[in-house]
Amino acid sequence: MKVCKFGGTSVATADQIKKVADIVLSDPARKIVVVSAPGKRSDDDTKVTDLLIRLAEAALDGKDTTAQLGEVVERYRQIAEGLNLSNEIVQVIENDLKERLEGDKNDTTLFTDTLKAAGEDNNAKMIAEYFSSIGMEAQYISPKDAGLLVNQRPARVQALPEGDAQLAKLRDLPGIIVFPGFFGFTEDGTLRTFNRGGSDITGSLLAAATDAELYENFTDVDSVFAANPRVVDNPAAISKMTYREMRELAYAGFSVFHDEALIPAFRRSIPVCIKNTNNPSAPGTLIVKERDHSSQQVIGIAADDGFTTLFVDKFLMNLEIGFGRRLLQILEEEEIPFEHTPSGIDNLSVIIRSRFLTPEKEQRIMERIKDELKADDVHFNHDYSMIVLVGEGMRDTTGLAARAAAAIARTGASIQMINQGSSEVSLVFGVMNEDETVILKELYKEFFSNIKVCS
Ligand code: ASP
Numbered sequence: 001m002k003v004c005k006f007g008g009t010s011v012a013t014a015d016q017i018k019k020v021a022d023i024v025l026s027d028p029a030r031k032i033v034v035v036s037a038p039g040k041r042s043d044d045d046t047k048v049t050d051l052l053i054r055l056a057e058a059a060l061d062g063k064d065t066t067a068q069l070g071e072v073v074e075r076y077r078q079i080a081e082g083l084n085l086s087n088e089i090v091q092v093i094e095n096d097l098k099e100r101l102e103g104d105k106n107d108t109t110l111f112t113d114t115l116k117a118a119g120e121d122n123n124a125k126m127i128a129e130y131f132s133s134i135g136m137e138a139q140y141i142s143p144k145d146a147g148l149l150v151n152q153r154p155a156r157v158q159a160l161p162e163g164d165a166q167l168a169k170l171r172d173l174p175g176i177i178v179f180p181g182f183f184g185f186t187e188d189g190t191l192r193t194f195n196r197g198g199s200d201i202t203g204s205l206l207a208a209a210t211d212a213e214l215y216e217n218f219t220d221v222d223s224v225f226a227a228n229p230r231v232v233d234n235p236a237a238i239s240k241m242t243y244r245e246m247r248e249l250a251y252a253g254f255s256v257f258h259d260e261a262l263i264p265a266f267r268r269s270i271p272v273c274i275k276n277t278n279n280p281s282a283p284g285t286l287i288v289k290e291r292d293h294s295s296q297q298v299i300g301i302a303a304d305d306g307f308t309t310l311f312v313d314k315f316l317m318n319l320e321i322g323f324g325r326r327l328l329q330i331l332e333e334e335e336i337p338f339e340h341t342p343s344g345i346d347n348l349s350v351i352i353r354s355r356f357l358t359p360e361k362e363q364r365i366m367e368r369i370k371d372e373l374k375a376d377d378v379h380f381n382h383d384y385s386m387i388v389l390v391g392e393g394m395r396d397t398t399g400l401a402a403r404a405a406a407a408i409a410r411t412g413a414s415i416q417m418i419n420q421g422s423s424e425v426s427l428v429f430g431v432m433n434e435d436e437t438v439i440l441k442e443l444y445k446e447f448f449s450n451i452k453v454c455s
Pocket of ligand 1: 007037049050119120197198199200
């Protein structure tokens with residue numbers, strides 16, 4: 001039994017949904033179909049999820065929402081028409097949206113999440129109806145009925161393992177199950193959405209809970225590539241990689257698969273395959289526990305911008321017991337997660353995603369570190385990028401770091417920070433934003449020239 005998830009572009013139009021039906025029909029093992037909300041039909045289009053967010057914002061601002069509601073309904077109407085479904089389903093969707101808009105606006109998180117979830121929820125209903133209309137045995141199942149349980153923390157919604165036993169029963173239902181991605185319910189029945197792109201998480205959770213033989217994640221590219229195709233021309237396709245490698249790449253900007261989605265599949269050792277709805281016969285990228293990395297030590301290079309460094313210096317810091325803990329506690333109290341903490345004997349840098357900071361927070365943090373930790377120097381540096389070299393072979397190949405550093409030196413850019421993760425699956429270089437592209441290209445040349453496919 002396989003779980004397949006179809007992303008936004010795979011379910012954005014009637015024609016795309018027809019391809020989904022063909023894919024599901026072509027393999028009887030494809031039993032659970034997780035769907036996103038309709039995504040972009042072209043580069044300048046807007047995802048239904050974004051339309052819904054705007055709709056929720058307008059409603060919370062007390063504005064007239066007729067136009068925004070109409071825009072969402074119109075997207076479903078066009079799809080329903082292209083699938084030859086009756087107008088009844090469009091009416092059901094419109095009524096559902098109106099009901100959500102009537103919800104309690106005092107809890108703004110719940111109100112917004114409820115509207116956001118409508119994108120996948122209604123799409124799943126419509127796709128189930130389409131499958132049935134062409135003679136497939138299919139049914140929509142709601143995450144509430146299936147028991148997809150999530151925690152109470154709206155800031156970081158995560159699935160609870162307590163839901164697994166109930167979810168496992170999906171296996172025993174007859175026919176094909178069409179399941180909306182992106183949201184679950186707390187134990188007291190409150191709807192919560194995962195963070196953006198979270199339908200990948202739903203698919204992985206269901207694959208793990210039902211002990212699927214494979215989790216197929218259908219998107220709009222033939223495979224995961226060794227570097228961003230928008231920066232590097234024709235990058236090598238990755239045919240096989242490990243969970244840890246995908247995790248590192250997804251973390252550092254490979255948006256093809258949500259980084260949190262790997263965890264459930266990884267824990268149950270369910271292989272994940274990234275495939276293309278528009279070219280389903282392409283083999284895709286298989287993500288597994290282990291691979292033979294003797295011939296391809298480095299599997300990919302990711303680059304991500306939007307980082308800030310908090311630099312703290314204090315003479316004899318290395319002898320001060322508890323300094324690091326107290327520093328990180330200040331960040332914890334400001335609700336700021338950190339990414340890396342490279343350190344020297346008298347100084348420590350904390351690398352943070354800039355989106356978690358504001359000028360006021362930075363000011364407060366600097367004052368607290370000076371007052372409470374008596375630091376000699378504290379400041380923030382902005383506009384950093386992280387370039388991450390990823391590969392299982394990093395562990396037992398000598399000279400990889402030297403080759404990478406030499407490649408960066410050839411660009412004339414300077415390295416601000418180096419961090420070799422303890423797992424030794426990745427090597428991270430902190431560089432200035434403006435040097436990111438040229439470094440990525442040079443590193444790619446160093447490690448991938450003449451390679452078409454890597455595994
Ligand atoms: N529709 C949601 C988003 O746009 C979730 C998803 O597509 O995975 O983020």
